[in-house]
Amino acid sequence: MVGIDPDIISHKLNVDPTFKPVKQKRRKFSPERNKVINDEVDNLLKTGKIREVKYPDWLANVVVVQKKNGKWRVCIDFTDLNKACPKDPFPLPHIDVMVDATACHELLTFMDAYSGYNQILMHTDDQEKTAFMTDKGIYCYKVMPFGLKNAGSTYQRLVNMMFKEHLGRTMEVYDLILIQEYRPGRYLTIPIIRSFDDKISPKQFAPKI
Numbered sequence: 001m002v003g004i005d006p007d008i009i010s011h012k013l014n015v016d017p018t019f020k021p022v023k024q025k026r027r028k029f030s031p032e033r034n035k036v037i038n039d040e041v042d043n044l045l046k047t048g049k050i051r052e053v054k055y056p057d058w059l060a061n062v063v064v065v066q067k068k069n070g071k072w073r074v075c076i077d078f079t080d081l082n083k084a085c086p087k088d089p090f091p092l093p094h095i096d097v098m099v100d101a102t103a104c105h106e107l108l109t110f111m112d113a114y115s116g117y118n119q120i121l122m123h124t125d126d127q128e129k130t131a132f133m134t135d136k137g138i139y140c141y142k143v144m145p146f147g148l149k150n151a152g153s154t155y156q157r158l159v160n161m162m163f164k165e166h167l168g169r170t171m172e173v174y175d176l177i178l179i180q181e182y183r184p185g186r187y188l189t190i191p192i193i194r195s196f197d198d199k200i201s202p203k204q205f206a207p208k209i
Contacts (some may be wrong), residue, residue, distance in 0.1 A: 003119045003143060004158065011144040011154045013126040019084035021057035024077065026133055033072070034062045037134050040074040044139075049118055053140040056131035076132045078147045088150035090157050117151055120144040120158060 006011075029037065044050040063075045122130065122141055130141040130148070144151055 003121050006121045009154065009158050009161070010121045010123045011126070011148070011151065012150070013081070013085050013125045015084045015129065015130055016086060019172035022080035023059040024061050024080065027061045029032045029064065034135055036064055036072040037062050037074055038136055039137065041134055041136060049143045050139040050141055053128050053131050053138055055136065056128045056140065058129045058131055059138065060132045062132055062134060076130070076145060078149070081129060082149040089118040090153040092152065092156055117146055117155055120154060145147055
């Protein structure tokens with residue numbers, strides 16, 4: 001598994017110790033949805049994003065949602081865990097300000113990090129708190145999954161760290177990376193991304209439109 005060096009950043013939950021851990025009651029799924037869940041678990045194990053865990057204090061259910069294209073999205077119900085986590089006040093960008101900032105630029109390039117959240121590792125002390133159950137076993141995340149309360153703040157903190165010299169000048173980032181150019185020139189973004197061992201999704205790369 002390759003990801004951002006945890007010495008640079010990792011996701012910590014900072015669970016309030018006054019909250020008691022919650023083990024959710026296991027939900028039932030149809031055979032079709034169980035297959036979807038098991039296929040996703042196999043993929044996550046293969047890519048090193050999850051691991052098996054025994055006797056976790058926190059335990060959540062899987063949620064399966066059908067997307068508009070008919071495919072299934074597998075998520076984890078972190079409702080109880082999120083209640084125990086204080087909100088991270090790290091500032092997130094204002095979308096309207098970012099849109100205004102793109103005006104007067106001749107060229108725009110859009111990029112998206114490949115499974116951006118999953119490139120940030122969970123802090124080792126908090127991995128088992130992300131435990132979830134399936135009919136095949138109990139697993140926890142080694143990487144930061146979607147659905148955690150402060151995942152967006154952790155991701156934005158990394159982005160600000162990576163592109164601190166360029167945000168608001170030649171680029172904007174909020175989930176997608178938007179590079180602004182007054183005229184054609186070389187990308188400064190790619191070397192920065194490589195230096196952090198981050199990955200860009202080739203399917204969501206729209207150069208110089």
